[in-house]
Amino acid sequence: MIRYTDDLSEVRPDMLRGFFVGWPRHPSPAQHLAVLRGSYRAVIALDDTADADLIAGFVTMISDGVLTAFIPWLEVLPGYQDQGIGTELMRRVLAGTERFYSVDLVCDAELVPYYKRFGMLGTSGAVLRRPDALENNTPL
Numbered sequence: 331m332i333r334y335t336d337d338l339s340e341v342r343p344d345m346l347r348g349f350f351v352g353w354p355r356h357p358s359p360a361q362h363l364a365v366l367r368g369s370y371r372a373v374i375a376l377d378d379t380a381d382a383d384l385i386a387g388f389v390t391m392i393s394d395g396v397l398t399a400f401i402p403w404l405e406v407l408p409g410y411q412d413q414g415i416g417t418e419l420m421r422r423v424l425a426g427t428e429r430f431y432s433v434d435l436v437c438d439a440e441l442v443p444y445y446k447r448f449g450m451l452g453t454s455g456a457v458l459r460r461p462d463a464l465e466n467n468t469p470l
């Protein structure tokens with residue numbers, strides 16, 4: 331059964347296996363957990379059936395708490411996709427952010443229609459990416 335929560339106190343790195351699908355280099359589970367804990371908001375979809383004990387999906391938000399928020403990460407494990415988990419994670423992370431002027435994220439063009447379902451607009455942007463930083467970044 332999938333349970334949604336923003337309580338990360340019981341999450342262990344080994345529950346975060348299988349994410350960052352298709353990345354040639356990706357954050358370690360310990361880095362991943364530090365990302366969740368360091369975020370302004372994080373919501374996880376926990377598969378708490380006895381033999382799973384696994385995070386099936388997660389979303390994070392960073393924010394100044396006044397005007398702006400950014401959603402850097404949303405991912406649902408392949409075996410759990412197309413069951414509405416991403417939609418529920420987005421709904422929960424957006425809840426209560428109505429006071430912010432902007433909530434932004436960056437995605438591939440094919441996903442823009444998905445995010446329009448949550449009232450978001452397609453736009454253009456610019457990004458900086460440093461794959462080497464993944465190896466040189468030890469969580470505190």
Ligand SMILES: CC(C)(COP(=O)(O)OP(=O)(O)OC[C@H]1O[C@@H](n2cnc3c(N)ncnc32)[C@H](O)[C@@H]1OP(=O)(O)O)[C@@H](O)C(=O)NCCC(=O)NCCS
Nearest residue numbers: 404405406411412413414415416417418436437440441444
């Ligand atoms: C995108 C993602 C988070 C959606 O989560 P999900 O739980 O599978 O999605 P939901 O069940 O809430 O919604 C399913 C809908 O999203 C659509 N969708 C899923 N991935 C899509 C993609 N890459 N491009 C376009 N549409 C997509 C499905 O076609 C489906 O549409 P339908 O409702 O018309 O049938 C998930 O597919 C995922 O983790 N993908 C890999 C990582 C990723 O791309 N993350 C987003 C980074 S911005």
